[in-house]
Amino acid sequence: MDQIIRDARIWRDGELVNTDIAIKGETIAAIAPDLSAEGPELKAGGCLVIPGLIETHIHLDKTCILDRCRIEEGTVAEAVRETASAKRGFTVGDVYARGRQTLERCISHGTMRMRTHVELDPGIGMTGFEAVEQLARDYAWAIDVELCVFPQEGLTNYPGTEELLIEGLRRGARTIGAVPYFDTDPRAQIDRIFAIARDFDAEIDMHLDLAETTQGMQVEYVCRKTEEFGWGGRVAVGHVTQMSLLPPDRFGEITTRLANAGVAVTILPSTDLHLMGRNHDHAVPRGVVPAEPLREAGVTCSISTNNVLNPFTPYGDGSLIRMANLYANVCHVSRPADLAGCLDMITGSAARLMRLNDYGITVGGPADLVCLDASNPTDAIATLAQPLWGIKRGRMSFTHPRPELHRPGN
Known part of the structure; x- marks a missing residue:
């Protein structure tokens, strides 16, 4: 596999589940807990992983x-x-x-x-x-x-x-x-x-x-x-x-x-x-x-x-x-x-x-994923959860490191 996301939290079949997501090329190849596939790993750490966000109405011009x-x-x-x-x-x-x-x-x-x-x-x-x-x-x-x-x-x-x-x-x-x-x-x-x-x-x-x-x-x-x-x-x-x-x-x-x-x-x-x-x-x-x-x-x-x-x-x-x-x-x-x-x-x-028929986290679907610094959809909105990273068509497109507190004595 080209990329394996470990311990992602996703919304599936009406409930939140922890799972791994394997990516091959531009698409999602597998979704299952504890995948035995080999490849570079990206740890989600139990954070919420969602399909890419959608802006339905903006004026770039x-x-x-x-x-x-x-x-x-x-x-x-x-x-x-x-x-x-x-x-x-x-x-x-x-x-x-x-x-x-x-x-x-x-x-x-x-x-x-x-x-x-x-x-x-x-x-x-x-x-x-x-x-x-x-x-x-x-x-x-x-x-x-x-x-x-x-x-x-x-x-x-x-x-x-x-x-x-x-x-x-x-x-x-x-x-x-x-x-x-x-x-x-x-x-x-x-x-x-x-x-x-x-x-x-x-x-x-x-x-x-x-x-x-x-x-x-x-x-x-x-x-x-x-x-x-x-x-x-x-x-x-x-x-x-x-x-x-x-x-x-x-x-x-x-x-x-x-x-x-x-x-x-x-x-x-x-x-x-x-x-x-x-x-x-x-x-x-x-x-x-x-x-x-x-x-x-x-x-x-x-x-x-x-x-x-x-x-x-x-x-x-x-x-x-x-x-x-x-x-x-x-x-x-x-x-x-x-x-x-x-x-x-x-x-x-x-x-x-927008009638996007290829949207969502599904096997065979596009590997367009965003990891939010939250464990569930409610907290994602309530806490203004930071997007930690994004993958577009199987390729990393952006990252945001978590803030680090510099405590006395560290």
Whole structure:
């Protein structure tokens, strides 16, 4: 064997088990306690070993631009305005360099699969797409990056944008996004996105219902279009902060619609906490949708980073464990099973959202593994467990040594 991981703790068949994992080439060759196989050994020491973390919603093209933007209002409109101004000066080299900073942070925190949204419109053209496309190629040794093309500044109101979205899909993007709330005709944008997705057999991942009131919500319309096009299981909506403002009965109605239609939900706690509640001087709404009732109803949910160090989110380090812990804090998640569910939303559930059929720790599956400094999924989230090492396609991709205390007399 090329590598044998000894005494790993994994989640298997509904329970935690201690086992060894043998790797041959890029795949997992065997999983069993006390394997008799020979080869270089890596001791997990009873720590939790999971498949690589999954970032379902991030923006590599507009990361790390705080040095060229202002944040005075902290609103969605200001963030779009400032970013639109900054991106007119983007070059392929600039986007690549900034995107690389964030991508490497994500890799070092255990992320091995990623869907990144890339803005396309006549103002930026294919610049961001080309840079992120190159990043995906250059870092394929550590992470699988999927591109989602989308119209941040509108579609029906911005001539030339649709042609660029189609060009991105023709050049290999497998997902198309949307931002209906920045279009003069939100439902016309939704209609066009579904039609384009059908033409290219593409996944759909929308920014949706990011606002501080419950007026003008489009989530039920998206469910209706999903059913009309037969796209169940292939549509995700991110943000949906307006749902967090609904009374329980109404929340339950939409939850049922999402589950029946097969529309997934991505929760973006850092961005939504930063942008929402700006018009309140007391009883400030958090804007973060609670995932537990959605998951109980059968809705596929993920937790993701969204933006890093830009006007939409002026902080971030690429750690999905930290993001899941932030979500747990904000949404009062405390039961052990629910905390474990937060880890699922950045692993297994996120894989279902992205329809990754080769994900998980199974014999014959890809040797994409991360060792967390925790003994179980609940503690991994509750303690912000450090990823100790990662293996991508059978090859070590990052390591983090444990901190060492220098006691007096040592």
